[in-house]
Amino acid sequence: MKILVRNLERSITEAELLALFEPYGEVTSCALVLDQVTGKSKGFGFVEMADPRQAVQAIKGLNTLKVKGIGIRVKAAEDK
Template sequence: MNLYVSNLMSNVTEDNLKKEFTAYGQVASCKIIMDRATGTSRGFAFVEMPQQAEAEKAMKELDGKNMDGKGISITEARQRTDRQAY
C-alpha cells in the first residue's frame, strides 16, 4: 500500500520518516519529494508498505502525530493522472 504523507517540516529526513513507519511493519520505500530548483523538501512524501494491514494501522496511528513541530497528515496515495497543458 502506498501512503501519501503531507505537512512535513523541511528538516524531516527519509530516515526519520522510515523509522516512524517501521514501528508498524515493513517499509519497502520512503521518498520525500524535493523541489528541483531549491533542493529543499516540498513538505510531502510517499511511504510504501507491502502489507496492507500494517499500512492501515500506521496510517490510523500516525495521522495527526506531531513530527518536529507539525502534525502530519497521512492518506492512501492516489494514482497520478496526466496533467493537461493549457
C-alpha cells in the first residue's frame, strides 16, 4: 500500500522517514520528492508498505505526529 506523507520539515532525510515507518512493518520503498532545480526536499514523500493492514496502522499512528517540531500529515496515496 502506497502512503503519502505531507508537511515534512525540509531537512528530513529518507533514512529518517524510513525510521518512522519501520516499527509498523516491512517498508518496500521510501522516497522524498525533490525539487529538480535545487535538489532539496519539497516537504512531502511516499512510503510503500508490503502489508496493507500494517500500512493502515502506520497511517493511524503517524498522522499528526510532530517530527522536528512540525505535525506531519499521513494518508493513503491516491492513484492518478
